[in-house]
Amino acid sequence: MNRSEKRKRFNDAVEAKKRVHKKSFIVYSVLRALVIVCMIRQFINRDYEAFAMCILTLLLMVVPSIMQVRLKVQMSQTMEIIILCFIFAAVILGEINRFYVLIPGWDTILHTLNGFIAAGVGYSLVDMMNRDERLTFSLSPAFVSIVAICFSMTVGVMWEFIEFGADQMFLLDMQKDTVVHAIGSVMLDPSNSNKPVIINGITSTVVNGQNLGINGYLDIGLIDTMKDLFVNFIGAVVFSLMGYGFAKSKGKKNLLIKDFMISNDVKGKTNKDQSNAE
Numbered sequence: 271m272n273r274s275e276k277r278k279r280f281n282d283a284v285e286a287k288k289r290v291h292k293k294s295f296i297v298y299s300v301l302r303a304l305v306i307v308c309m310i311r312q313f314i315n316r317d318y319e320a321f322a323m324c325i326l327t328l329l330l331m332v333v334p335s336i337m338q339v340r341l342k343v344q345m346s347q348t349m350e351i352i353i354l355c356f357i358f359a360a361v362i363l364g365e366i367n368r369f370y371v372l373i374p375g376w377d378t379i380l381h382t383l384n385g386f387i388a389a390g391v392g393y394s395l396v397d398m399m400n401r402d403e404r405l406t407f408s409l410s411p412a413f414v415s416i417v418a419i420c421f422s423m424t425v426g427v428m429w430e431f432i433e434f435g436a437d438q439m440f441l442l443d444m445q446k447d448t449v450v451h452a453i454g455s456v457m458l459d460p461s462n463s464n465k466p467v468i469i470n471g472i473t474s475t476v477v478n479g480q481n482l483g484i485n486g487y488l489d490i491g492l493i494d495t496m497k498d499l500f501v502n503f504i505g506a507v508v509f510s511l512m513g514y515g516f517a518k519s520k521g522k523k524n525l526l527i528k529d530f531m532i533s534n535d536v537k538g539k540t541n542k543d544q545s546n547a548e
Contacts, residue, residue, distance in 0.1 A: 385505025392421025411517030422506035445491030
């Protein structure tokens with residue numbers, strides 16, 4: 271099969287997916303239009319960094335469809351819509367429109383949702399292998415749930431690595447700073463006895479003789495990172511508990527979890543979706 275035939279088959283598969291997943295395609299079209307409007311606005315304002323982020327968003331929004339076609343897997347319309355909205359909320363609303371700064375808890379909400387979604391992906395991958403008749407092992411529901419948590423936390427940690435790298439190389443402050451009013455540090459111990467010196471009631475921070483104008487001490491990203499990992503863990507645990515109940519009941523309970531799982535039964539799922547659409 272030559273390259274043109276492969277491209278045609280891929281395009282046909284994408285078009286077939288659009289016809290079956292009408293709701294997710296509508297959401298994708300609306301969000302894509304909003305991103306394009308935002309991209310034009312950033313170009314007019316000569317904010318080329320934000321313009322590049324809009325291009326990145328457009329690329330990220332087609333990744334779910336490409337992965338489903340390339341890997342021959344199927345995700346529900348609900349999960350696909352949530353992923354699309356998550357990308358839009360994180361980049362366009364969060365970064366470009368400053369929701370991370372303007373709306374308290376915006377970052378926390380997205381990281382919690384990320385933990386839930388990533389756990390769904392990890393759970394689905396192990397579940398598909400567990401159901402594959404070509405494999406000889408059978409994993410318990412508890413083990414599958416634990417793997418889902420580990421997978422989700424790995425994704426969360428890798429993202430924090432990206433944020434840390436961006437902050438170190440480009441000073442982007444992706445790991446947002448936190449104002450604290452008490453610190454304890456062994457660096458301040460003149461005797462070098464490894465005992466923390468505690469300073470309470472901090473009301474200002476002065477750097478190179480300049481008062482930063484904050485009412486405390488500036489924590490550089492650590493608290494934000496740990497909070498993000500903690501809420502990621504909460505999202506992962508919530509999904510894994512739902513997945514455990516789903517597996518223990520052999521698919522008879524917690525049916526809502528199916529909307530957040532990936533299946534390798536593309537043909538069967540497509541036929542089912544087509545009958546529902548009719």
